Amino acid sequence: MKSAMLGVLASIVVVAAAACEKKPAASGDASKKGVPPATKPITLAVIPKGTTHVFWKSVETGVKQAGSDLGVTIIWKGPLVENDRAQQIQLVEQFVTEGVSGIVLAPLDKQALVGPVKAAGAKKIPVVIFDSALEGAGDGAGDFAAFVATNNRAAGRMGGEYLVKSIGGRGNVLLLRYLVGSASTDERESGFLDAARAQSEIKVISDNQYAGPTPDEAKAKALNMIDQVKEAHGVFCPNESSTFGMLLALRQEQLIGRVKLVGFDSSPPLLAALRAGEIEALVVQNPRRMGYLAVESLVKHLRGEPVEPTIDTGAVLVTKENIDSEEVKKILE
Amino acid sequence: MTHSIAKLLRLLGPVLALAMVWVCFALAVGPAFTSWSNQRLMLQQTAVVGVAAVGATLIIIMGGIDLSVGASIALGTMVIAALMQSGFPGWLAALGGVIAAAACGVLIGALVTGHVARVIAVVIAVVLAVTTWNRGIGSIVTLGWSVHGTHLIGGIVCCGWAVLVPLAGRVPVRIKPVSPFIVTLGLWGALRGLAKGIGANQPIYPPSAGGLDRLMRTSESGISSIVPPAVWIMLAVVAAASALLHFTPFGRSIVAIGSNEHAARVCGLRVERTKWRVYMIGVGCAGLAGVLQFASLTIGDPTTAAGYELKVIAAVVIGGASLSGGRGSVFGAMLGALLMTAVDNGCNKLHLDNWVQEIATGVIIVAAVAIDQVRQRTG
Numbered sequence: 207m208k209s210a211m212l213g214v215l216a217s218i219v220v221v222a223a224a225a226c227e228k229k230p231a232a233s234g235d236a237s238k239k240g241v242p243p244a245t246k247p248i249t250l251a252v253i254p255k256g257t258t259h260v261f262w263k264s265v266e267t268g269v270k271q272a273g274s275d276l277g278v279t280i281i282w283k284g285p286l287v288e289n290d291r292a293q294q295i296q297l298v299e300q301f302v303t304e305g306v307s308g309i310v311l312a313p314l315d316k317q318a319l320v321g322p323v324k325a326a327g328a329k330k331i332p333v334v335i336f337d338s339a340l341e342g343a344g345d346g347a348g349d350f351a352a353f354v355a356t357n358n359r360a361a362g363r364m365g366g367e368y369l370v371k372s373i374g375g376r377g378n379v380l381l382l383r384y385l386v387g388s389a390s391t392d393e394r395e396s397g398f399l400d401a402a403r404a405q406s407e408i409k410v411i412s413d414n415q416y417a418g419p420t421p422d423e424a425k426a427k428a429l430n431m432i433d434q435v436k437e438a439h440g441v442f443c444p445n446e447s448s449t450f451g452m453l454l455a456l457r458q459e460q461l462i463g464r465v466k467l468v469g470f471d472s473s474p475p476l477l478a479a480l481r482a483g484e485i486e487a488l489v490v491q492n493p494r495r496m497g498y499l500a501v502e503s504l505v506k507h508l509r510g511e512p513v514e515p516t517i518d519t520g521a522v523l524v525t526k527e528n529i530d531s532e533e534v535k536k537i538l539e
Numbered sequence: 540m541t542h543s544i545a546k547l548l549r550l551l552g553p554v555l556a557l558a559m560v561w562v563c564f565a566l567a568v569g570p571a572f573t574s575w576s577n578q579r580l581m582l583q584q585t586a587v588v589g590v591a592a593v594g595a596t597l598i599i600i601m602g603g604i605d606l607s608v609g610a611s612i613a614l615g616t617m618v619i620a621a622l623m624q625s626g627f628p629g630w631l632a633a634l635g636g637v638i639a640a641a642a643c644g645v646l647i648g649a650l651v652t653g654h655v656a657r658v659i660a661v662v663i664a665v666v667l668a669v670t671t672w673n674r675g676i677g678s679i680v681t682l683g684w685s686v687h688g689t690h691l692i693g694g695i696v697c698c699g700w701a702v703l704v705p706l707a708g709r710v711p712v713r714i715k716p717v718s719p720f721i722v723t724l725g726l727w728g729a730l731r732g733l734a735k736g737i738g739a740n741q742p743i744y745p746p747s748a749g750g751l752d753r754l755m756r757t758s759e760s761g762i763s764s765i766v767p768p769a770v771w772i773m774l775a776v777v778a779a780a781s782a783l784l785h786f787t788p789f790g791r792s793i794v795a796i797g798s799n800e801h802a803a804r805v806c807g808l809r810v811e812r813t814k815w816r817v818y819m820i821g822v823g824c825a826g827l828a829g830v831l832q833f834a835s836l837t838i839g840d841p842t843t844a845a846g847y848e849l850k851v852i853a854a855v856v857i858g859g860a861s862l863s864g865g866r867g868s869v870f871g872a873m874l875g876a877l878l879m880t881a882v883d884n885g886c887n888k889l890h891l892d893n894w895v896q897e898i899a900t901g902v903i904i905v906a907a908v909a910i911d912q913v914r915q916r917t918g
Contacts, residue, residue: 257893281890286897292843295835296584300887303580304571317744318836321752386841387742416740 248278248508250501251301252310255337256288260473261446261493265337268497269310276505281306289385289419291318298322302329308351308504312337316389323349332507336500338390351507354500354517356491358390361470361521362397362444365489368523369402369440369468372486376407377439382428382452383416384445394444394470394489402442411438417448424451429458438465440486446471449488453479472524472538480526487525492537495519553858553874560878564885572888579766583755585873585880586769587612587828587835588847592854592872593773593780594824598719599855600784601817602797602864603651606723608825609847610730611640613840615829617734619751620743620839629749633830640826641819643730647723648815653716657815727848734841743839754834769831773873776824780869793817797864850879857903879903 252269254262266282273280281301285293291314299322301309309326311333313319320341323333333350342349369379379402384391395413402408412434417424424447428435432455435441441456443449449469453476456462466486469476479485496519503513528534565573591608598605605611615636622632642661649657737743754768762771784790792813795803804810832843856862857878858871882903886896 283887283890284893286893287845289842290845291836291838291840292587292832296883297887299580299584300884303574303576304888315742315836315838315840318742318838318840321837386738386740 248307248505249281250278250308250310250504251281251283251297251304251306252497252501253294253297253301253312254282254284255294255312255314257282257284258288259446259471261471261491264493265312265497268494268499269501271494272498272501272505276502278307278501278505280501285314289314289388291315295319295322298326302326302331305329306331308508309333310500310504311335311340313340313389314338315387316341320349332504334500334504334507336496338388339393340389352500352503352513352515352517354496354503354519355390356496356521357518358393359397359400361489361491362394363401364397364521364523365394365442365468365470365487366398366401368487368525369398369442369466370405370408372466372468373439375405378409378411378437379440379442380411380434380438381413382424382441382443382448383413384443384448385419386416391444391470398442398444417443417451419447421447421451421454424448425454425458426451428452428455432459435459435465436461440466440468443467443469446473446476449476449485453484457484477524477529477538480524480529483526487523489521490524490534490537491521492519494537550859550868550871553868553871553878556857557874557878557881560881560885564881564888568885568888572885577884579757579770581877581880581884582770582773583767584884585877586755586767586773587831587844588850588854588879589773589873589876590776590831591825591828591847591851592858592876593776593869594821594828595851596855596858596860596867596869596872597780597784597793597817597824598821599852599860599862600797600864600867601793601814602800603719603814603818603821604723604852604862605647605818605821605825606720606848607643607647607726607730608822608828608851609844610727610734611643611822611825612829612832612844612847613842614643614730614734614737615640615826616833616836616843617737617743617839617841619830619833620745621737623745623747623749624743627749629751632749633751633833636829636833637823637826640829641823643726644819644822644825645815647719647726647822648818650717650722651719651818652811652814653714654811654815655714731841738839738841740841742841745838748834748837751830751834752837754831769834772827772831776827777869777873780824784869789813789816794865797866799865850876853903854879 250273254265256262262284269280269282283297285297287293294314295318298309298311298319302322302325308331311319311323313323313335316339323335323340323342326333327349334352334354335350336354338355339353340350373379381395381398383395399410399413402410412431415427415431417427424443428451435455436459441452443452446469449467449471450473452467452469456465456467462484467484468487468489469485470489472488472490476485476488480488499517499519503517507513522534522537524534524538529538571577591612595605595608618639619632619636622635623629627635642665646658646661649655649661754772757767758764784793792803792808795806795808796810796813800810833839836843854875855867855872857875858868858873860867860872879900882900883896886899891899
């Protein structure tokens, strides 16, 4: 029975090894093809919050683009379980031990990742934080080299102002929050509430419910609070999965048209819903640009060039009217 | 003679499996995998699952199962963070986390043995503790001893907890026992809900990590300059559980119950008492794993350790335990946990995509369970 076990294990590892044998070679070629080689080869580990959201796919495109433009090798690796803080900490620790040139990190928690990032700094491995904030000094001399992100509060406010306008400046609005402890969506939610509370005739009827990490959980949450949703004239959701879950719930309850939805981020089904008029507007970040700028700023830092401590990557309000304009098309493609 | 050879082979199985995986990754990755600093990291990153797997081994040897171990770990981090937020020193908060998990273990044990009085006692004690929480239970336990009337209530609850549960043990009312699979499947969700409830759906950010973060870090000098304290804790827990299993009557009765519960009962072993004690110790280990998880996170995270129940059970089975009870090794379970860390670490070093890594890990888990089946048929 032992030989059976060893045989199985051996075959697993051989398959795993074979699957990746090609990888290092391929990325080696890519770095050779790049712009004139830097003084020494740079390998960057880029750690997103997850790998399955469309948003992160776009970030990956930007990251890889920057990698080949700047002639650096990119390792793209997110936690196996989406949004798992402990696993993201382990990944940072592993890349620090491996001795990569630098790390680009979208922290899942503003505090839990502080220690690992400091430990990377102690090993002289610079870190650029992107997408979501991390506590501590991000001024180049501090714990991390730069912070590259959408100004989420302003983006949330933009969505809020549009929602207020589209329901005629009066009535009930509802906020379905995303996930506890996630800094970027917290900011968007605050920005939305800023805009909603600035209007005396707008009443926020719910702002303490969390959608959870996946669309089906968001949908279930929205259906659980459907009585409040029915009372609302407008609903705001702060990310892709919560927007999609809310959309599914509105469809199921046939509330489309009665309740106006402003969401955040884009994906093919969300854009289709926007075209069909089921969604009023989507606040869309520029994830490709974010990925690109994050890698670029870290490479600059490694090459001793000055880097802005905070880089805003911008957000755009996409509506049925401007979805086919050149500016929006470029971001959405 | 043949028996002891079979036993040796069983112990050797996980050692060889781990060695195989290690050598394969060493060949495929090279020094980045074999460096001492990477070995140290792998040991450190195994500690949480390793410690939880030791407790789970005891439960599985007894013929039980704990599907709620991930939730217990999350609950542990939340209790620790909540205690720290109300001013407890780190070590006492850690103790609180372990006790909270052990209380969950008592609850599981009581449900599994159908001891309804004990179930009610645990629930009452928890409700009392929660309702008097804001009235100074903290300062009693932190030895503040500033006795206001309300603080007294806290003290009474603490004593009540110590008295209530054993007293309830004497009440001979029993309902039909519920299978541990069902009990812990229920608690898998319920304990996670409780963890979320403690923080009102939020993670808890204590003012500092209270020195617990040092558990996951190597220091400048002393034994923790070799590997972080968490690894020593794991090894100590393995040694203690191993000694418990092999050298105490209690340990032997665990194996006896797992081998044949009816025979154990006929022989006069106190099956119910052993059961709830093993669940208390086993889930207490999950609480200790929660301490280590907190040391790594430095926050209380109600969503952490999702899916660890499967990692832990896989580690126990890879380590040579039989899911039908009566057989298993805590040392093997630690090796099983180490094997899974090695797979994770090696796959990362090879820069595999997540989906490839997940398939590889899944195949290893299925292989381990399949091997368990083959082993049962042949041995």
